[in-house]
Amino acid sequence: MKKIITLAGSNSKESINKKLANYAAKQIENIEIVSLDLNNFVLPLYGIDLENESGIPNEAHRLFNSVQSADGLIISLAEHNGSYSTAFKNALDWMSRIDGKLWGQKPMLLMATSPGERGGQTVLAAALGSFPHMGGNIVANFSLPSFYDNFSESGLKDDALSASLAEKVSLLEKAL
Ligand SMILES: Cc1cc2nc3c(=O)[nH]c(=O)nc-3n(C[C@H](O)[C@H](O)[C@H](O)COP(=O)(O)O)c2cc1C
Numbered sequence: 054m055k056k057i058i059t060l061a062g063s064n065s066k067e068s069i070n071k072k073l074a075n076y077a078a079k080q081i082e083n084i085e086i087v088s089l090d091l092n093n094f095v096l097p098l099y100g101i102d103l104e105n106e107s108g109i110p111n112e113a114h115r116l117f118n119s120v121q122s123a124d125g126l127i128i129s130l131a132e133h134n135g136s137y138s139t140a141f142k143n144a145l146d147w148m149s150r151i152d153g154k155l156w157g158q159k160p161m162l163l164m165a166t167s168p169g170e171r172g173g174q175t176v177l178a179a180a181l182g183s184f185p186h187m188g189g190n191i192v193a194n195f196s197l198p199s200f201y202d203n204f205s206e207s208g209l210k211d212d213a214l215s216a217s218l219a220e221k222v223s224l225l226e227k228a229l
Pocket residue numbers: 061062063064065067068069070071130131132133134135136166167168169171172173
């Protein structure tokens with residue numbers, strides 16, 4: 054059975070991006086879903102001096118190895134001030150020190166959502182620009198605007214958004 058890793062770019066216990074990533078994964082039948090939570094990977098703040106003195110933390114290797122174990126990735130990014138959350142950027146930076154091509158060419162559905170109307174489009178654009186240089190194989194991307202108006206575990210409330218997400222998920226499924 055193929056394995057999908059879901060990862061939210063957030064350390065919020067109530068992360069809306071975690072909800073969206075897991076919802077998208079559940080639309081694929083007959084796959085194993087492993088939902089990673091950045092809170093379960095305790096990483097110090099990245100710094101070159103710390104790396105030179107202490108090396109790369111085991112927790113960074115553990116997260117990196119989890120990513121490598123996937124057949125496909127569903128990542129949904131929180132947007133903080135138009136960019137990655139600190140927690141996600143820190144994890145990304147540590148993993149990039151293990152291997153700059155950290156996404157390992159795994160087929161990826163890359164998403165973002167926020168409570169606002171832009172739905173995290175700015176951070177999504179940043180990742181669309183940089184992940185391909187980090188071994189990212191982004192087969193589809195999706196932004197969900199106004200999360201609290203549009204999201205429901207029983208299906209997105211807006212028909213056009215629901216159809217769009219279904220299409221993006223099927224692109225990932227085909228690439229697995
Ligand atoms: C420090 C901070 C900065 C934020 N900046 C933005 C922003 O630039 N754009 C946006 O749409 N939402 C912004 N938000 C709101 C987040 O989108 C919102 O907190 C969302 O729930 C984050 O996703 P998460 O629940 O997956 O962590 C910000 C929130 C915080 C705490």
